[in-house]
Amino acid sequence: MIHALQTLLLVIFPVLVIVAALRDATSYTIPNWIPLSLVAAFPIAAVALGMPLHDIGMQAAVGVAALAVGMGMYAARWIGGGDAKLFAAAALWIGWPATMTFLGMTGIAGGALAVSLLGLRSAMVRPYMPSGPAWFARLVEPGQNVPYGVAIAIGALVAFPTSALIAHG
Template sequence: MPPIVQAVLLFVFPVLVIVAALRDITTYTIPNWISGGLILAFVPAALALGLPLETIGLQFGVGAAALVAAMAMFALGWIGGGDAKLFAAAALWMGWPAVVTFILVTGLGGGLLTLGLLGLRTQRLRGVASIGPNWLGRLATPGESVPYGVAIAVGALAAFPETALLKAFPGLG
């Protein structure tokens, strides 16, 4: 497969996770087409980069385990449904062992995001946020949820260089 085609297929991942983060922070929603696009783009990317079937199977296993964990977090009210789907779709691209970095950075990013939002939601900063765009005012609203898709995107982008997919790209592996 020509390297340009491989690069385009790999480029889908960072673009879609960044779009997911931007949508989540501005609308508190992550459209299903983003997670679906990540899942659908994975197989052609993996095949184009020549990943062995065993590796592809392991990646699907990691994605399935992440989906179960994300569904549990959703059921407990810790994350939203869009966050759960994005987490699982990103984990599919991560595979083993990059998923460990993904989980750690996502958790750390979520904690920092939460602390930042707590600061933004103080009386002093809420007034400043209210003169900005509507989405910033919503972020500053006490009791509003955390757009965890941002933390998921940060974790995914941080772990992406460790993935079998990126390592299989000519000249990077």
């Protein structure tokens, strides 16, 4: 029963970052309940997995640092507010040293996403794009933003298996 509960708690993270990515791709918004749920579930998961208090503190420090960086990126208008909150909540779960993988993979995924969207939004490709749902038409519309929550989710999912939380699970 304990292992089932631990597994269930560990599934919360990937499910919520995938939901955030899908919401960002389809609506350019990440609802506040997603990062708030991640932050609220983290201490429960950490305690249930037997993570030592000093490790929980280190995870929290990484999350606070990520929030400061995310707020800076938001202030510079590089990412949206929901992206900044998701970035911080994901960093809380991932912790140190897996944060380096998270940052690197998020950057690579963000670059690939931006280049892909530029290609889809180009005058040469756009006439051949199939019609689809309104969210897809908005996604490939020239001049639209990049739903960076998708890149954050990819980076988080790649880094999560190497996180300190998983090591304690």
